Amino acid sequence: MIGPRILPANNESIQEAAADLERGSLVVFPTETVYGLGGGTLDESSLASIYRLKGRQSDNPLIAHVLDIEGARSLTTGWDDRCTLLAEAWWPGPLTLVLGRSGVVPDLASGGRPTLAVRSPQHPVARALLEAYGKPISAPSANRSGEVSPTCAQHVLDDYSADPAADGMIILDGDRCHVGIESTVLDMTVDPPRILRPGALTAEVLQNLIGSVEYTELHHTSASPGTMESHYSPQTNCLLVDVEEMRHRLSNMTERCVVLVSNPDHHEMVQPPHTLLAMPSDPDGYAQDLYDALRKADSEQADLILIESNGEEDPNWIAIRDRLMRAASDRPV
Incomplete structure (x- = not known):
């Protein structure tokens, strides 16, 4: 072959x-x-x-x-x-x-x-x-x-x-x-x-x-490709979290996390044994890097992927948030 x-x-x-x-x-x-x-x-x-x-x-x-x-x-x-x-x-x-x-x-x-x-x-x-x-x-x-x-x-x-x-x-x-x-x-x-x-x-x-x-409401399954509730998903369990939950989990977890962070002010939260993947802070750059970052995070074979949530009020982030919600959908941790 x-x-x-x-x-x-x-x-x-x-x-x-x-x-x-x-x-x-x-x-x-x-x-x-x-x-x-x-x-x-x-x-x-x-x-x-x-x-x-x-x-x-x-x-x-x-x-x-x-x-x-x-x-x-x-x-x-x-x-x-x-x-x-x-x-x-x-x-x-x-x-x-x-x-x-x-x-x-x-x-x-x-x-x-x-x-x-x-x-x-x-x-x-x-x-x-x-x-x-x-x-x-x-x-x-x-x-x-x-x-x-x-x-x-x-x-x-x-x-x-x-x-x-x-x-x-x-x-x-x-x-x-x-x-x-x-x-x-x-x-x-x-x-x-x-x-x-x-x-x-x-x-x-x-x-x-x-x-x-x-x-169509986010997380809705429709007559379109790419709208299954769980989609775009890495093999590693994945959670979409706000900054406070991210801080809490990183401070209290003994398991190793890979963390996708787009706000540079939050990079310092991610300390060993956790791994930081710095993401662009603009929606176009974030979208371009997203799937490669999820694949890289998966390759780390960590216990959990944490993704910082952002851009909720900006229509230019809607598509990215849709992908992240589906990537993190229905994943037990």
């Missing part, structure tokens, strides 16, 4: 990856958000392989990646002027639209739902792969289901190197993902449109284009 293969993203490797997709194989490719585990949207066998390799429940929908509005309209129903406004403003980019699913798209592409999630990725490697393949590519994040999403090629290799089902799978290396958390998912089948999964684009930004936008 040779295992998955990390290939530098260039014309030769992208053409090889497109040929693999044409044969029904899976390919991992970078987007601006996270790395995706991709198969042909119109290829039911490839879709089944995605669910099988990832260990994903078959009712958990996938996102279809397309180059442009024309590609999205070919897969969906109900596209309207609001969709055009959003796509013209934010495509290519980290915005996913949920619309009616066209009859040409297999049920499995949307977890059996009558809707389909579509987006046009910004990353040049993702776009080159879509061009070379010539058809839409469905892809969830390229991690084991429910675990921490990958933001670099090595993360994917770490997850699948021992899996015979991933033998020979191409991982196109497009460097680190610059957004770092998954796209905003906006349901356009309801009025007003509803954010099913928060991302880099906030409701406030979207409302400037199309008027009222609602949020």
Whole structure:
């Protein structure tokens, strides 16, 4: 077994990856958000392989990646002027639209739902792969289901190197993902449109284009990928705590903790035997570093991961707080 293969993203490797997709194989490719585990949207066998390799429940929908509005309209129903406004403003980019699913798209592409999630990725490697393949590519994040999403090629290799089902799978290396958390998912089948999964684009930004936008409550499981109650989770038990609880636990615990702290004034709380992982204090930097930090924390093999809670009043932290709440969900300590 040779295992998955990390290939530098260039014309030769992208053409090889497109040929693999044409044969029904899976390919991992970078987007601006996270790395995706991709198969042909119109290829039911490839879709089944995605669910099988990832260990994903078959009712958990996938996102279809397309180059442009024309590609999205070919897969969906109900596209309207609001969709055009959003796509013209934010495509290519980290915005996913949920619309009616066209009859040409297999049920499995949307977890059996009558809707389909579509987006046009910004990353040049993702776009080159879509061009070379010539058809839409469905892809969830390229991690084991429910675990921490990958933001670099090595993360994917770490997850699948021992899996015979991933033998020979191409991982196109497009460097680190610059957004770092998954796209905003906006349901356009309801009025007003509803954010099913928060991302880099906030409701406030979207409302400037199309008027009222609602949020699905945090921790709610919806018809969107990435909204299971426990998700983005490291193997190590994980707690999201305010600064006072963090101080109390670090002062009274004999077990070793890895602590993610974004406020530099709180770094001094973390003393041996505990380990500090200093996080950026701005939401963009924090989002970019988050999944790599969770993976690093897991690799420490500590007894507990503590994450400092912050940004509750700032809409730019909503997506990060969503990921942290799901990462720490229902974990006994």
